[in-house]
Amino acid sequence: MTDTSSTTVPDAARESGEARGPFYITTAIDYANGEPHIGHTYEKILADAIARYHRLAGFDTYFLTGTDEHGEKISKAARASGRSEQDFVDDLATRAFRGLWDRLGISYDDFIRTTEERHKAYVREILQRVYDTGDIYYAEYEGLYSVGAERFVTEKELVNGILPGDKEPPELRREANYFFRMEKYQAWLLEFLQQNPAFIEPAGYRNEVLEMLREPIGDLSISRPKSRVPWGIELPWDDNHVTYVWFDALLNYVSALEAVGRPELFERAWHVIGKDILKPHAVFWPTMLRAAGLPLYEKLVVHAHILAEDGRKMGKSLGNAIDPAALVTEYGPDAVRYTLLRETTLASDSPYGENILRSRLESDLANDLGNLLSRTASMVQKYRGGVLPAPGEQTERERGVEARARALPGEVLAFVRHLRVNQALEAGMEFVRDLNRYIAEQKPWELARSEETRERLDTVLYTAVEGLRVASVLLEAAIPTKARELRAQLGLSDTRYALAGDWGLTPPGTTLQPGAVLFPKPQPREGEEAAAPAPARRKDRT
Structure with a gap:
């Protein structure tokens, strides 16, 4: 194929x-x-x-x-x-x-x-x-x-x-x-x-x-x-x-x-x-x-079919069948949804199991998306009393984030229309990783030390929050409950958004609402010191 x-x-x-x-x-x-x-x-x-x-x-x-x-x-x-x-x-x-x-x-x-x-x-x-x-x-x-x-x-x-x-x-x-x-x-x-x-x-x-x-x-x-x-x-x-x-x-x-x-x-x-x-x-x-x-x-x-993690056929008689209801109870519906969609392709059988779920849950959902929300909300709370400031003048970096946010909905829909759902999710998650890089580059904790960089800090905080809103829409089809929870923490709990190339829809002055950790990291199982390492990035195929 x-x-x-x-x-x-x-x-x-x-x-x-x-x-x-x-x-x-x-x-x-x-x-x-x-x-x-x-x-x-x-x-x-x-x-x-x-x-x-x-x-x-x-x-x-x-x-x-x-x-x-x-x-x-x-x-x-x-x-x-x-x-x-x-x-x-x-x-x-x-x-x-x-x-x-x-x-x-x-x-x-x-x-x-x-x-x-x-x-x-x-x-x-x-x-x-x-x-x-x-x-x-x-x-x-x-x-x-x-x-x-x-x-x-x-x-x-x-x-x-x-x-x-x-x-x-x-x-x-x-x-x-x-x-x-x-x-x-x-x-x-x-x-x-x-x-x-x-x-x-x-x-x-x-x-x-x-x-x-x-x-x-x-x-x-x-x-x-x-x-x-x-x-x-x-x-x-x-x-x-x-x-x-x-x-x-x-x-x-x-x-x-x-x-x-x-x-x-x-x-x-x-x-x-x-x-x-x-x-x-x-x-x-x-x-x-x-x-x-x-x-x-x-x-x-x-x-195609779902295989056991070792690549063998899955079945009760082989002792390697997965109980989906138990997975949902243990890890929650959105983690099961996202990891199944992210790890599978249509044209070829795909291995899946609890270790793969836990690795993807920790790497993508907890470390990348959950951590981005947590650090962004914490900084808005610490530096602006939990109220989203109006952005100041954009630099080339902010303009790049906005341009990507405007382009991604069309690209994501195109992947879906061509049956590449895993690639649609990866495009959304890459935007999340870029927002994490953006925060690391801009160092808002340093901008907060001086009144002279106040406007610059406002722009960085607004860009991170609005970027999170965009990410919630890009990923909502896979994590519908958590996407709504994410927006609730951004103060947008009553608002639904289209998959469209919009920017600036989070109103300045919105009060962020502290909430629970979006995706708790999976607890180590007996005999483990930490969750299994993140899986290597696979080629994405339909």
Whole structure:
């Protein structure tokens, strides 16, 4: 995959006239057969950060997430727990998934569940529509069936006899189902992807789909006998069959909009998904939309996996799984959000764990950002009684800080629009480090010794405070709670700011409000003298 370690912002995204119209972003809806894991968590944080950046930049943003609650695996898991399927998914959807997303500050506008009537009614409507066109037929089929993925698979998809992501080999099944004529749309989809290279990003995943489409893809089994899988949406023309979970689940991206009367948003949709469900979203979904006479979405954003710190695959059976809820309890939501976004890339699997979190928390959030706020607020308190002075004449150094502050919002949005969220955060954090350098260079403690340098001290203090306000906006998508706390300490608690190239928005005379340490350094664990050293700066890739 292409290395994009350069921090050069693509020119096309820097155009000042970029539209600020509707922006619709979705995540994959999580399969409610177990507790959320770190991969679920990363995806929601990633989509949330992209949504927040767009809102700050003035886009009319709508953000959807939810849970996928039908299918064979859920039915089996519910029976094993001694509960009904509905009770089982009710608990996971509300307590486990929605509960964790709310703790993390995931700013979804809607949380859809596939067991809701608004969704089921829409699924039945689309099924009937496609059936009436003749694109659904009844046939008997024998093939390899993945219970984990709940679909028939081909030998070519298997690695050492197992579908990647599954625990068990697929089983040979023969049964009569209804099929969607997916192969009918194969040539159309191949041509579309060739003509629209930005439809699937990063590019490596688009290339994978192109390879899939150069081989026969077959038709798609879209029902299961109710006698075997009773937990699902019945087909409108045959109540002995329930809808295949993927044909059901994928329609959530449209059913949610239909329910709130905003179907026009769908053409602006960015779907954020993991690479393990690339085929359903990149092959099943576009062909389903085509058959139903619905428009295509704008972009499929695919992310890689989170690995253990040692680079191995993560999982409960390997004893190296991360409990995201425990991380949030220990370190707080903003530290988890920032470190996951900063340490991961879309195109390649990224290691993550508590040591990486602690190192980045100490280096970026505590030492760079937290220390800047603490020393700046302390100096305003000590030298000006806690009241922000009006700045005097700027030197070239202040003009440079202001120019950077004005340029950064456009650059940050460009990184986000090109799916380089980690680089967007690094750009904001580099501005914070420059403010720290600025204070070290200007030495306000020395300026405070003489009345002759009073005006110069005022300019330095104002520049530091206004720079912190700008930094809070640049980083708000990753650390929303702490960004607001930072501004509260600057005396700006009731004010929200856009991601825009503004300077001088902190009014002179504002009284700073002392507060708690923004990001306490992680306490040494047993046997440690200090937190692990900061990780080496990695190349940033999408």
